[in-house]
Amino acid sequence: GTGLVTATPEANDVEYLSPVTIGGQTLNLDFDSGSSDLWVFNTQLSRAATQGHTIYDPTKSKTFALMQGASFQISYGDGSGAAGNVGTDTVDIGGATVTQQAVELATAVSRSFVEDTNNNGLLGLAFSQLNTIQPAPQKTFFDNVKSSLAEPLFTADLRAQAAGAYEFGRVDTSKFTGEMTWVPVNTTDGFWQFTSEKFSIDGGAPQTSTAGAQAIADTGTTLLLADPAVAQAYYAQVDGAVDDEQQGGFTFPCNAQLPDLQLDVGGTMATVKGTDINFAQVDDQTCFGGLQASPAGLQIYGDIFFKSNFVAFNGGNNTLGFAQH
């Protein structure tokens, strides 16, 4: 089978939300290819924490079962987090269905989740080895549904300030232009990880940032966090760009002409449109860059990258497909 849901951006494309039906109840969740837990806002959370959210009520589901003694606790790269207990229920994403999917029920969530009332939980699409359920990690929705899909893959079609889609089971070639390039994934650390060590600016001469530099395809991260050498070289080409500690990264005059950026994905260059690198206005003249330096040595290609690139995540042969859109 296949499954298709819309991916609707929040303001500034900070994240994208997609409808998921759990035990007959539909919540909008943030699909995150950089983590492996499916957790939801639910009736166990305080009224203060759930104000404005859509919550899942396990007592109203005919197919819910508690996973006795199981718990989860997850922290994300942006410092946010959630923790709670666990059950199983039937999960349907646009027609792709898993019965007895582990559904993690938050009993505590960090402030940023409480405040983001469009987000009613996360659906992890990285590898199941990263699942935080104790005492026994559980499989992701994709791992569980994979064998029933027409093709063992899902695709992310994220758009700038417009509805896109996640699709399970097929590559809709009408969603992109040109050829799709497939690259090998290193699953050792549980991410959709690949080598990305070269870059060029506006199609200029390719440069190597750091030999063997790695990147992950992460739909749950807003920005494009690249090797510091990439960010330095890019913003050196933008008049008035500064690395502003107070703002927390590179900013530039909002009327700046932003060059395109090419990044290699497993050896083939993928383009990030300059227009997509203008992330958000921070004051009347100043804008904050969608490209920032990654502090940790691992590059994180988030939504800024996906707005220019249609990506297929193939769990059959552990490859990533990239195409411009």
Ligand SMILES: Cc1cc(CN)n(C)n1
């Ligand atoms: C909630 C959340 C998810 C991610 C990326 N995996 N981040 C950085 N924050």
